[in-house]
Amino acid sequence: MPDNIVSxxxxxxxxxxxxxxxxxxTLPALIKRFEADFxxxxxxxxxxxxxxxxxxxxxxxxxVDVITSGNHVWEKRAFWPFIDSEKRMLRPAxxxxxxxxxxxxxxxxxxxxxxxxxxxxxxxxxxxxxxxRAFDRVIENxxxxxxxxxxxxxARAETPVIIVDFHAESTxxxxxxxxxxxxxxxxxxxxxxxxxTADEKILPQGTAYISDLGMTGVLNGIIGMDxxxxxxxxxxxxxxxxxxxxxxxxxxxxxxxxILSAGSEYTPRAASIERFSAD
Numbered sequence: 167m168p169d170n171i172v173s174x175x176x177x178x179x180x181x182x183x184x185x186x187x188x189x190x191x192t193l194p195a196l197i198k199r200f201e202a203d204f205x206x207x208x209x210x211x212x213x214x215x216x217x218x219x220x221x222x223x224x225x226x227x228x229x230v231d232v233i234t235s236g237n238h239v240w241e242k243r244a245f246w247p248f249i250d251s252e253k254r255m256l257r258p259a260x261x262x263x264x265x266x267x268x269x270x271x272x273x274x275x276x277x278x279x280x281x282x283x284x285x286x287x288x289x290x291x292x293x294x295x296x297x298x299r300a301f302d303r304v305i306e307n308x309x310x311x312x313x314x315x316x317x318x319x320x321a322r323a324e325t326p327v328i329i330v331d332f333h334a335e336s337t338x339x340x341x342x343x344x345x346x347x348x349x350x351x352x353x354x355x356x357x358x359x360x361x362x363t364a365d366e367k368i369l370p371q372g373t374a375y376i377s378d379l380g381m382t383g384v385l386n387g388i389i390g391m392d393x394x395x396x397x398x399x400x401x402x403x404x405x406x407x408x409x410x411x412x413x414x415x416x417x418x419x420x421x422x423x424x425i426l427s428a429g430s431e432y433t434p435r436a437a438s439i440e441r442f443s444a445d
Contacts, residue, residue: 170426171437172278172327173200176355177207177230177419178362181383181390182214182410186221189382190228192417192444197229200421200440204273204280207382207419208331208357209233211390214408216241219248222255232256232271234284236333236358237291258286258333260300270304272326278426279326281308283351285343287334287358297332298346305350327424327434330354337363340377348373352434353422355379360389362418362443372435380418380443387411418443 175196180189189207197205207230212221215238222245225233232254239249239257249255249267259269270283283304285297305328328351334340340356347354349371355378356363362380369375383390388397392409399406423437 172203172424172426172434174280174327174329174353174422174424175200175202175205175419176329176331176353176379176422177205177417178379178381179208179210179357179360179383179390180212180221180225181360181381181415182212184410184413184415185381185383185390186212186224188415188417188445189225189230193229196417196442196444202421203278204275204327204329205230206232206234206282206329206331208235208333208379210235210238210333211383213242214391214410217245218242219245222248222252226254231273231275231280232282234282234331234333234357236284236286256282256284256331258284258294258297259304260285260295260297262295269300270308272308280329281326282329282331285330285332285334287332287336287339287343289334289336289339291335297334297343301330301343301347301350325433327352327426332356333358335359337377344369344373344375348375350433352424352436353420353439355420362441364441366420366439366441368436368439372433374420374422374424374436374439376420376439376441379420382415382417382419384411384413384415385443386413414445416443416445 348369360381363377366376
């Protein structure tokens with residue numbers, strides 16, 4: 167990989183034990199295949215509607231650098247202290263105060279810097295604070311609250327590679343925010359629907375975009391969940407407890423190559439985006 171290009175993997179929602187196991191079994195080979203410098207994954211359903219500290223530690227141990235989440239991250243209250251203490255475990259930045267945890271993190275790795283921003287949509291979801299304004303606030307203020315950036319050599323890029331996970335239901339809202347951040351983020355990926363979209367592209371100002379990364383879980387189910395239970399819920403409207411589907415699981419996501427260049431006014435731009443689904 168040339169010195170001025172970094173490779174980023176973003177993985178779709180991890181669903182249950184099959185998703186965790188697929189991550190552990192497959193991610194090391196994916197990192198090698200794509201020569202990945204940095205990896206994110208959405209973990210909010212790793213315990214089926216929620217997460218545990220054990221889930222998060224398994225995800226990190228598998229090779230993920232930052233875990234993003236969404237509306238289900240609050241399901242298990244015992245997990246809240248971990249959200250608050252582990253800076254690489256994100257919840258959406260546009261949850262109103264006093265939500266525990268943080269919605270973005272600046273990470274140094276191999277002399278590169280990566281700013282990961284987690285946001286949540288409002289269309290067909292709980293109408294929390296505005297994700298557009300939340301993005302602006304993070305971009306305007308991240309450098310003043312993270313002293314670690316000051317210790318980073320800026321020979322390769324003075325502005326970090328900016329990665330956005332937008333956890334949202336509406337494709338229209340995802341596209342709107344994607345164009346809103348175009349040129350100010352390096353990568354913008356949607357999560358939440360668990361269905362991988364085929365609209366990966368590079369937007370006019372250089373931001374890599376996809377509406378949904380898909381999922382890390384069993385594809386022969388209903389968004390990774392047991393079909394029988396999901397059908398009973400749909401027919402009866404009774405909220406039977408969900409379980410993950412059984413069977414072989416896949417990892418879905420994208421690999422984005424980002425071009426770096428020195429200069430404080432330069433946001434690293436995407437050179438390519440490749441969608442994948444790996445067993």
